[in-house]
Amino acid sequence: MAAWLLFSASLPALTLDDLQQRLAQHRVIRSDFTQLRQIAGMSRPLRSSGRLLISQADGLWWQQDTPFPMTLILTEQQMVQQMPNQPPQVITAVNQPQMFQFNHLLRALFQADRQVLMQNFSLALEEPGTPAWRLVLTPNTSPLDKLFTHLILEGDQLIDHIALYDRQGDVTTLAFTHQRLLPGTLSDDEQQRFRH
Template sequence: MIITILALFSCAVQGVTLDQLQQRFSLQPVVRADFTQSRAIAGMAKPLVSSGQLLIARDKGLWWHQARPFALTLLLDDKRMVQVMNNQPPQIVTAESNPQLFQFNHLLRALFQADRQVLEQNFTTDFSDLGKQGWRLVLTPKTSPLDKLFHTITLSGRDYLEGIELNDRQGDLTTITLSNQRLTPRTLTDDEQQRFVF
Protein backbone atom coordinates (compact mmCIF):
# COMPACT_ATOMS: atom_id res chain seq x y z
CA MET A 1 0.00 0.00 0.00
CA ILE A 2 1.29 3.45 -0.89
CA ILE A 3 1.00 4.62 2.72
CA THR A 4 3.88 2.37 3.64
CA ILE A 5 6.22 3.84 1.07
CA LEU A 6 8.30 6.17 3.11
CA ALA A 7 11.75 5.68 1.80
CA LEU A 8 15.17 6.72 2.95
CA PHE A 9 17.32 9.75 3.31
CA SER A 10 21.10 9.55 3.36
CA CYS A 11 23.19 11.89 5.42
CA ALA A 12 26.31 12.25 7.49
CA VAL A 13 25.14 13.71 10.77
CA GLN A 14 27.13 15.49 13.46
CA GLY A 15 25.12 17.68 15.81
CA VAL A 16 22.57 17.98 13.07
CA THR A 17 19.56 20.23 12.52
CA LEU A 18 16.57 19.68 10.26
CA ASP A 19 17.92 22.28 7.82
CA GLN A 20 21.23 20.43 7.65
CA LEU A 21 19.41 17.16 7.04
CA GLN A 22 17.47 18.68 4.17
CA GLN A 23 20.67 20.03 2.64
CA ARG A 24 22.45 16.70 2.91
CA PHE A 25 19.52 14.72 1.52
CA SER A 26 19.40 17.03 -1.49
CA LEU A 27 23.04 16.24 -2.30
CA GLN A 28 22.38 12.51 -2.83
CA PRO A 29 21.30 11.88 -6.43
CA VAL A 30 20.77 8.10 -6.03
CA VAL A 31 20.22 6.02 -2.89
CA ARG A 32 19.72 2.25 -2.73
CA ALA A 33 18.77 0.21 0.34
CA ASP A 34 17.23 -3.01 1.62
CA PHE A 35 14.12 -2.86 3.79
CA THR A 36 12.21 -5.00 6.26
CA GLN A 37 8.69 -3.91 7.09
CA SER A 38 6.71 -5.15 10.08
CA ARG A 39 3.06 -4.20 10.50
CA ALA A 40 1.38 -4.90 13.84
CA ILE A 41 -2.38 -4.91 13.22
CA ALA A 42 -4.81 -4.54 16.09
CA GLY A 43 -6.43 -7.91 16.82
CA MET A 44 -3.77 -10.01 15.07
CA ALA A 45 -1.41 -12.14 17.14
CA LYS A 46 1.60 -11.81 14.84
CA PRO A 47 2.78 -8.86 12.75
CA LEU A 48 2.84 -9.01 8.96
CA VAL A 49 6.46 -8.98 7.79
CA SER A 50 7.72 -8.14 4.29
CA SER A 51 11.10 -7.34 2.80
CA GLY A 52 12.74 -6.16 -0.37
CA GLN A 53 14.74 -3.34 -1.94
CA LEU A 54 14.18 0.30 -2.74
CA LEU A 55 15.79 2.85 -5.00
CA ILE A 56 15.45 6.64 -4.89
CA ALA A 57 16.68 8.67 -7.84
CA ARG A 58 16.31 12.44 -7.58
CA ASP A 59 15.47 12.87 -11.27
CA LYS A 60 13.30 9.73 -11.59
CA GLY A 61 11.42 9.08 -8.35
CA LEU A 62 11.01 6.13 -6.00
CA TRP A 63 11.13 2.43 -6.91
CA TRP A 64 9.99 0.07 -4.14
CA HIS A 65 10.20 -3.69 -4.72
CA GLN A 66 8.81 -6.09 -2.16
CA ALA A 67 10.21 -9.58 -2.72
CA ARG A 68 8.66 -11.41 0.26
CA PRO A 69 6.12 -12.75 1.09
CA PHE A 70 4.96 -11.99 -2.49
CA ALA A 71 6.22 -9.83 -5.33
CA LEU A 72 4.96 -6.24 -5.38
CA THR A 73 6.55 -3.29 -7.18
CA LEU A 74 5.58 0.35 -6.72
CA LEU A 75 6.87 3.28 -8.73
CA LEU A 76 6.26 6.89 -7.71
CA ASP A 77 7.32 9.85 -9.84
CA ASP A 78 6.12 13.37 -10.60
CA LYS A 79 3.37 12.23 -12.95
CA ARG A 80 2.08 8.86 -11.79
CA MET A 81 2.01 6.04 -9.29
CA VAL A 82 2.38 2.55 -10.78
CA GLN A 83 1.69 -0.71 -8.93
CA VAL A 84 2.56 -4.17 -10.27
CA MET A 85 1.64 -7.28 -8.27
CA ASN A 86 2.76 -10.82 -9.16
CA ASN A 87 3.51 -9.88 -12.79
CA GLN A 88 -0.07 -8.74 -13.43
CA PRO A 89 -0.71 -5.73 -15.71
CA PRO A 90 0.39 -2.48 -14.03
CA GLN A 91 -2.19 -0.32 -12.28
CA ILE A 92 -1.49 3.36 -12.99
CA VAL A 93 -2.78 6.32 -10.98
CA THR A 94 -2.38 9.89 -12.28
CA ALA A 95 -3.33 13.31 -10.95
CA GLU A 96 -6.27 13.33 -13.36
CA SER A 97 -7.65 9.94 -12.30
CA ASN A 98 -7.24 10.38 -8.52
CA PRO A 99 -6.29 13.93 -7.46
CA GLN A 100 -6.43 13.28 -3.69
CA LEU A 101 -4.19 10.21 -3.79
CA PHE A 102 -1.77 11.98 -6.09
CA GLN A 103 -1.58 14.95 -3.72
CA PHE A 104 -0.76 12.48 -0.96
CA ASN A 105 1.98 10.96 -3.14
CA HIS A 106 3.57 14.37 -3.59
CA LEU A 107 3.59 14.83 0.18
CA LEU A 108 5.40 11.50 0.51
CA ARG A 109 8.06 12.62 -1.95
CA ALA A 110 8.54 15.76 0.14
CA LEU A 111 9.17 13.47 3.10
CA PHE A 112 11.84 11.60 1.15
CA GLN A 113 13.69 14.87 0.56
CA ALA A 114 13.10 16.28 4.07
CA ASP A 115 11.67 19.39 2.40
CA ARG A 116 11.30 21.57 5.47
CA GLN A 117 8.86 24.02 3.90
CA VAL A 118 6.45 21.29 2.80
CA LEU A 119 6.87 19.38 6.07
CA GLU A 120 6.03 22.41 8.17
CA GLN A 121 2.98 23.15 6.01
CA ASN A 122 1.57 19.70 6.68
CA PHE A 123 3.05 18.57 10.02
CA THR A 124 4.00 19.78 13.43
CA THR A 125 7.69 18.82 13.51
CA ASP A 126 9.69 17.76 16.56
CA PHE A 127 13.36 17.26 15.65
CA SER A 128 15.82 15.87 18.19
CA ASP A 129 19.60 15.58 18.04
CA LEU A 130 20.17 12.42 20.09
CA GLY A 131 23.95 12.76 20.24
CA LYS A 132 26.58 10.39 18.84
CA GLN A 133 25.26 11.22 15.35
CA GLY A 134 21.77 9.96 16.22
CA TRP A 135 18.65 11.95 15.35
CA ARG A 136 14.87 11.61 15.40
CA LEU A 137 12.13 13.52 13.60
CA VAL A 138 8.54 13.14 14.85
CA LEU A 139 5.90 14.41 12.43
CA THR A 140 2.34 15.04 13.64
CA PRO A 141 -0.04 15.64 10.72
CA LYS A 142 -2.10 18.84 10.73
CA THR A 143 -3.64 18.69 7.22
CA SER A 144 -5.87 16.23 5.36
CA PRO A 145 -5.62 13.45 4.37
CA LEU A 146 -2.64 12.72 6.61
CA ASP A 147 -4.37 13.77 9.84
CA LYS A 148 -7.11 11.23 9.13
CA LEU A 149 -4.56 8.44 8.60
CA PHE A 150 -1.76 8.93 11.14
CA HIS A 151 -1.22 9.96 14.74
CA THR A 152 2.51 10.35 14.08
CA ILE A 153 5.26 9.46 11.61
CA THR A 154 8.68 9.04 13.23
CA LEU A 155 11.95 8.99 11.28
CA SER A 156 15.24 8.11 12.95
CA GLY A 157 18.83 7.28 12.04
CA ARG A 158 22.49 8.06 12.24
CA ASP A 159 24.59 8.29 9.09
CA TYR A 160 21.49 7.23 7.15
CA LEU A 161 17.80 7.00 7.82
CA GLU A 162 17.51 3.66 9.60
CA GLY A 163 13.96 3.50 10.92
CA ILE A 164 10.45 4.70 10.10
CA GLU A 165 7.43 4.24 12.36
CA LEU A 166 3.89 4.86 11.13
CA ASN A 167 1.44 5.10 14.02
CA ASP A 168 -1.96 5.13 12.35
CA ARG A 169 -5.43 5.99 13.60
CA GLN A 170 -6.69 2.41 13.29
CA GLY A 171 -4.36 1.36 16.10
CA ASP A 172 -1.84 -0.29 13.77
CA LEU A 173 1.92 0.29 13.94
CA THR A 174 4.14 -0.12 10.86
CA THR A 175 7.91 -0.23 11.36
CA ILE A 176 10.30 -0.06 8.40
CA THR A 177 13.96 -0.88 9.02
CA LEU A 178 16.44 0.18 6.34
CA SER A 179 19.88 -1.36 5.86
CA ASN A 180 22.75 -1.80 3.41
CA GLN A 181 22.42 1.75 2.08
CA ARG A 182 24.48 2.38 -1.05
CA LEU A 183 25.23 5.76 -2.63
CA THR A 184 27.40 4.63 -5.55
CA PRO A 185 27.30 4.67 -8.45
CA ARG A 186 25.91 8.22 -8.30
CA THR A 187 23.96 7.66 -11.52
CA LEU A 188 21.48 4.92 -12.40
CA THR A 189 22.79 1.81 -14.13
CA ASP A 190 21.11 0.69 -17.36
CA ASP A 191 19.20 -1.96 -15.40
CA GLU A 192 18.04 0.60 -12.85
CA GLN A 193 16.89 2.95 -15.61
CA GLN A 194 14.60 0.20 -16.89
CA ARG A 195 12.88 -0.07 -13.51
CA PHE A 196 11.29 3.33 -14.14
CA VAL A 197 9.95 2.39 -17.59
CA PHE A 198 6.26 1.39 -17.75
Protein backbone atom coordinates in the same frame (compact mmCIF):
# COMPACT_ATOMS: atom_id res chain seq x y z
CA MET B 1 35.53 11.46 29.04
CA ALA B 2 35.02 15.00 30.37
CA ALA B 3 36.75 16.39 27.28
CA TRP B 4 34.37 14.43 25.04
CA LEU B 5 31.32 15.66 26.96
CA LEU B 6 32.60 19.22 26.68
CA PHE B 7 33.24 18.79 22.96
CA SER B 8 29.82 17.22 22.26
CA ALA B 9 28.06 19.91 24.29
CA SER B 10 29.69 22.59 22.16
CA LEU B 11 28.48 21.09 18.86
CA PRO B 12 25.76 23.19 17.25
CA ALA B 13 22.27 21.70 17.36
CA LEU B 14 21.05 20.09 14.16
CA THR B 15 18.40 22.15 12.34
CA LEU B 16 15.80 21.07 9.81
CA ASP B 17 17.80 22.84 7.11
CA ASP B 18 20.91 20.90 8.15
CA LEU B 19 18.99 17.63 8.03
CA GLN B 20 17.54 18.32 4.59
CA GLN B 21 20.99 19.24 3.27
CA ARG B 22 22.47 16.10 4.82
CA LEU B 23 19.89 13.88 3.09
CA ALA B 24 19.73 15.84 -0.18
CA GLN B 25 23.44 15.47 -0.89
CA HIS B 26 22.87 11.83 -1.88
CA ARG B 27 21.63 11.71 -5.47
CA VAL B 28 21.02 7.95 -5.50
CA ILE B 29 20.36 5.54 -2.62
CA ARG B 30 20.01 1.78 -2.93
CA SER B 31 18.79 -0.17 0.08
CA ASP B 32 17.15 -3.31 1.42
CA PHE B 33 14.07 -2.87 3.57
CA THR B 34 12.04 -4.80 6.10
CA GLN B 35 8.49 -3.67 6.84
CA LEU B 36 6.57 -4.77 9.92
CA ARG B 37 2.91 -3.95 10.31
CA GLN B 38 1.49 -4.46 13.78
CA ILE B 39 -2.29 -4.51 13.45
CA ALA B 40 -4.35 -3.92 16.59
CA GLY B 41 -5.77 -7.23 17.81
CA MET B 42 -3.24 -9.40 15.97
CA SER B 43 -0.55 -11.13 18.01
CA ARG B 44 2.09 -11.22 15.26
CA PRO B 45 3.06 -8.43 12.89
CA LEU B 46 2.80 -8.80 9.12
CA ARG B 47 6.28 -8.83 7.64
CA SER B 48 7.45 -7.94 4.16
CA SER B 49 10.86 -7.26 2.71
CA GLY B 50 12.59 -6.26 -0.48
CA ARG B 51 14.73 -3.61 -2.13
CA LEU B 52 14.36 0.04 -2.98
CA LEU B 53 16.05 2.62 -5.14
CA ILE B 54 15.72 6.36 -4.57
CA SER B 55 16.83 8.74 -7.30
CA GLN B 56 16.41 12.47 -6.74
CA ALA B 57 15.97 12.97 -10.47
CA ASP B 58 13.71 9.99 -11.22
CA GLY B 59 11.75 8.98 -8.12
CA LEU B 60 11.33 5.96 -5.88
CA TRP B 61 11.39 2.31 -7.02
CA TRP B 62 10.12 -0.16 -4.40
CA GLN B 63 10.45 -3.89 -5.03
CA GLN B 64 8.75 -6.09 -2.46
CA ASP B 65 10.07 -9.66 -2.70
CA THR B 66 8.31 -11.36 0.24
CA PRO B 67 5.67 -12.47 1.11
CA PHE B 68 4.73 -11.87 -2.56
CA PRO B 69 6.34 -9.87 -5.35
CA MET B 70 5.08 -6.34 -6.00
CA THR B 71 6.69 -3.32 -7.61
CA LEU B 72 5.81 0.27 -6.79
CA ILE B 73 7.19 3.22 -8.77
CA LEU B 74 6.67 6.78 -7.55
CA THR B 75 7.58 9.63 -9.88
CA GLU B 76 6.65 13.30 -10.02
CA GLN B 77 3.83 12.51 -12.46
CA GLN B 78 2.41 9.19 -11.29
CA MET B 79 2.40 6.18 -9.02
CA VAL B 80 2.49 2.74 -10.67
CA GLN B 81 1.80 -0.52 -8.82
CA GLN B 82 2.69 -3.74 -10.66
CA MET B 83 2.07 -7.33 -9.63
CA PRO B 84 3.18 -10.35 -11.67
CA ASN B 85 0.84 -11.32 -14.53
CA GLN B 86 -1.44 -8.34 -13.89
CA PRO B 87 -1.79 -5.02 -15.70
CA PRO B 88 -0.16 -2.11 -13.85
CA GLN B 89 -2.35 0.17 -11.75
CA VAL B 90 -1.54 3.81 -12.54
CA ILE B 91 -2.46 6.58 -10.12
CA THR B 92 -2.15 10.23 -11.12
CA ALA B 93 -3.18 13.58 -9.64
CA VAL B 94 -6.15 13.55 -12.04
CA ASN B 95 -7.64 10.09 -11.44
CA GLN B 96 -6.94 9.81 -7.67
CA PRO B 97 -5.86 13.17 -6.19
CA GLN B 98 -5.77 12.03 -2.52
CA MET B 99 -3.69 8.94 -3.28
CA PHE B 100 -1.38 11.00 -5.45
CA GLN B 101 -0.96 13.49 -2.61
CA PHE B 102 0.14 10.59 -0.41
CA ASN B 103 2.60 9.52 -3.15
CA HIS B 104 4.05 13.05 -3.17
CA LEU B 105 4.33 12.95 0.60
CA LEU B 106 6.06 9.55 0.58
CA ARG B 107 8.76 10.89 -1.70
CA ALA B 108 9.11 13.97 0.53
CA LEU B 109 9.59 11.71 3.57
CA PHE B 110 12.46 9.82 1.98
CA GLN B 111 14.17 13.06 0.99
CA ALA B 112 13.16 14.99 4.15
CA ASP B 113 11.83 17.71 1.88
CA ARG B 114 11.32 20.41 4.48
CA GLN B 115 8.94 22.53 2.39
CA VAL B 116 6.51 19.67 1.65
CA LEU B 117 6.73 18.29 5.18
CA MET B 118 6.06 21.68 6.78
CA GLN B 119 2.92 22.07 4.65
CA ASN B 120 1.47 18.88 6.11
CA PHE B 121 3.00 18.38 9.57
CA SER B 122 4.17 20.00 12.76
CA LEU B 123 7.84 18.99 12.99
CA ALA B 124 9.92 18.27 16.09
CA LEU B 125 13.58 17.46 15.55
CA GLU B 126 15.37 15.61 18.35
CA GLU B 127 18.98 14.46 18.70
CA PRO B 128 18.96 11.37 20.95
CA GLY B 129 22.63 10.75 20.21
CA THR B 130 25.20 12.55 18.09
CA PRO B 131 25.18 12.30 15.12
CA ALA B 132 21.84 10.44 15.19
CA TRP B 133 18.58 12.35 14.85
CA ARG B 134 14.86 11.73 15.27
CA LEU B 135 12.16 13.70 13.45
CA VAL B 136 8.60 13.49 14.81
CA LEU B 137 5.90 14.55 12.36
CA THR B 138 2.38 15.30 13.59
CA PRO B 139 -0.10 15.75 10.71
CA ASN B 140 -2.01 19.03 10.63
CA THR B 141 -3.79 18.77 7.26
CA SER B 142 -6.59 16.56 5.99
CA PRO B 143 -6.72 13.67 5.15
CA LEU B 144 -3.40 12.91 6.87
CA ASP B 145 -4.66 13.96 10.31
CA LYS B 146 -7.57 11.53 9.88
CA LEU B 147 -5.18 8.67 9.04
CA PHE B 148 -2.15 9.13 11.32
CA THR B 149 -1.48 10.31 14.86
CA HIS B 150 2.22 10.80 14.08
CA LEU B 151 5.19 9.57 12.07
CA ILE B 152 8.79 9.17 13.21
CA LEU B 153 11.89 9.26 11.03
CA GLU B 154 15.24 8.25 12.53
CA GLY B 155 18.71 8.12 11.09
CA ASP B 156 22.22 9.47 10.85
CA GLN B 157 23.59 10.33 7.41
CA LEU B 158 20.54 8.61 5.88
CA ILE B 159 17.06 7.64 7.05
CA ASP B 160 17.43 4.28 8.79
CA HIS B 161 13.96 3.84 10.23
CA ILE B 162 10.42 5.12 9.63
CA ALA B 163 7.43 4.43 11.91
CA LEU B 164 3.83 5.32 11.05
CA TYR B 165 1.25 5.37 13.84
CA ASP B 166 -2.30 5.37 12.51
CA ARG B 167 -5.63 6.28 14.06
CA GLN B 168 -6.73 2.61 14.15
CA GLY B 169 -3.94 1.78 16.60
CA ASP B 170 -1.82 0.05 13.94
CA VAL B 171 1.92 0.69 13.66
CA THR B 172 3.94 0.23 10.48
CA THR B 173 7.73 0.29 10.78
CA LEU B 174 10.30 0.33 7.99
CA ALA B 175 13.95 -0.51 8.59
CA PHE B 176 16.53 0.19 5.88
CA THR B 177 19.72 -1.85 5.72
CA HIS B 178 22.70 -2.30 3.36
CA GLN B 179 22.28 1.28 2.15
CA ARG B 180 24.57 2.07 -0.76
CA LEU B 181 25.37 5.49 -2.25
CA LEU B 182 27.68 4.41 -5.07
CA PRO B 183 27.58 4.54 -7.97
CA GLY B 184 26.02 8.00 -7.80
CA THR B 185 24.26 7.59 -11.14
CA LEU B 186 21.73 5.03 -12.35
CA SER B 187 22.74 2.13 -14.55
CA ASP B 188 20.82 1.57 -17.81
CA ASP B 189 18.85 -1.21 -16.10
CA GLU B 190 17.95 1.07 -13.17
CA GLN B 191 16.85 3.85 -15.53
CA GLN B 192 14.47 1.42 -17.23
CA ARG B 193 12.69 0.80 -13.93
CA PHE B 194 11.30 4.35 -14.06
CA ARG B 195 10.18 4.20 -17.72
CA HIS B 196 6.46 3.48 -17.74
